Amino acid sequence: MQFTYVNPTVIHFGQGQIKSIRQAVDVSQKVLVIYGGGSIKRNGVYDQVVEALQNHTWIEFSGVEANPTKETLDKAVALVKEHNIEFIIAVGGGSVIDGSKYVAGAAKYQGDGWDILTREHTVTEAVPLGAVLTLPATGSESNMGAVITRKATQEKLSFGSPAVQPKFAVMDPDVMKSLPERQLLNGLVDAWVHVCEQYITMPTDAMVQDGYAEALLKNLLTLGKQYNQRDNDSWRANLMWTANQALNGLIGVGVPQDWATHMIGHEFTALWHVDHARSLAIVQPSLLRNQIEVKRSKLEQMGKNVFALEASADLAERTIEAIEAFYHSLNIATHFNDYQENKTTAIDNVVAQLESHGYLKLGENKAITLEKTREILESAIQ
Structure with missing residues (x-):
């Protein structure tokens, strides 16, 4: 039994903790909020994130699928590069968080992001990110792994890098109330x-x-x-x-x-x-x-x-x-x-x-x- 273990993700756990992202992200950083469908707008999570970021400069990207695809995520990568995004906040379950890890790593790479999944490129640098968890399942909010799908070829592959491990994770059990x-x-x-x-x-x-x-x-x-x-x-x-x-x-x-x-x-x-x-x-x-x-x-x-x-x-x-x-x-x-x-x-x-x-x-x-x-x-x- 030999190992080196560290988990650098700061956990903000409990009811009402979404407001903690106000202090977790420096107000000087330009933020991209990534989420999936419209559920976070129906259950109040989106409004809480907006309120917490009221003093930040931020834009959003929606539409990340239940099994996040390279095809969708590459659009977010382009957005990060175009707007010089300095911090990513993933609001969702494991798919959104995994997808955001891909975006964070691919945005610092000049080649095709799929190279990360095929091991042709190793992620050593990434846009820092945090997570607001809405669906407990994968643990992606405080680990370095991600699984991404390439729709065109029906491939689903994984990658991992310390560079994409979330800096913080907000875990408010109240967000589960509206889950199917x-x-x-x-x-x-x-x-x-x-x-x-x-x-x-x-x-x-x-x-x-x-x-x-x-x-x-x-x-x-x-x-x-x-x-x-x-x-x-x-x-x-x-x-x-x-x-x-x-x-x-x-x-x-x-x-x-x-x-x-x-x-x-x-x-x-x-x-x-x-x-x-x-x-x-x-x-x-x-x-x-x-x-x-x-x-x-x-x-x-x-x-x-x-x-x-x-x-x-x-x-x-x-x-x-x-x-x-x-x-x-x-x-x-x-x-x-x-x-x-x-x-x-x-x-x-x-x-x-x-x-x-x-x-x-x-x-x-x-x-x-x-x-x-x-x-x-x-x-x-x-």
Whole structure:
């Protein structure tokens, strides 16, 4: 267990905290506010941001999609360059924040921004940015990662750089009051899988990381069971903070990480526009069953410490069943059949995309080859 850990994002958490951006951004800096659709104008978030920036010079860019595309984001990049923007504020969920990270990095690059996603350009300099979180799910508000889609080629790729980590994140649970049920459920599932990707790997002696991961999983399990009580301040605050801690880097330091579920799931989103979280729920149970022997010990640990299951020879199998039951309790599907082509062609398309991106060996052991991926997809796709 060796690591260097720092999280420089200043968190402003709690009701009424949107006003804190007044002090978080220097009044001398020219600001670009980036957001998605019109929901922030309907729920009052936009008005709060406008009030907080009343002494700043700022412009706005809207229209960032649920899966942010290079095609849309490049328009914001041009805006940053044209107006000499000095600070970006992302107002939205993970997609808007991820998209803003791309804009921040691409604006300091003279080439095609997609070079960042293909690793042809490494982001070492970016326009500083902050985030006003409206949908708890991805943890993007306090990490250095982003996932971007290229619509023209149906590619969905990720990048990371300390240069694009938000300087601050405003996390006001009140903004969740107007979220559609589908987005709340997606947030729960997304955070759950983020923890799993850093936890269901192989045994370690990292007591803090394991214990903290289990605490977060139990939080999410409880929030799922209390979903019908979601219209209260405590439920909202606990989901928002748990989702943040799931991917702020802490539980993953010094331990093996998987992320194969994400890499495969991204292709479902790129090809068929499946919600990110729902793509993860489709892939994960089949992947865990495929890799059960190498993950057996951690699955047994999860079964005991998270689901309170009794010890048995089939504890790992029952843990996967419990994970699947958790998704089903939220009306989240764990199989996929909404594709236009036949099953064989659908699987071929996913495998071909992964191969084109160089994802030939996935998982903490690099054991999920394209052949294994095909086996996983045979189970996940109906």
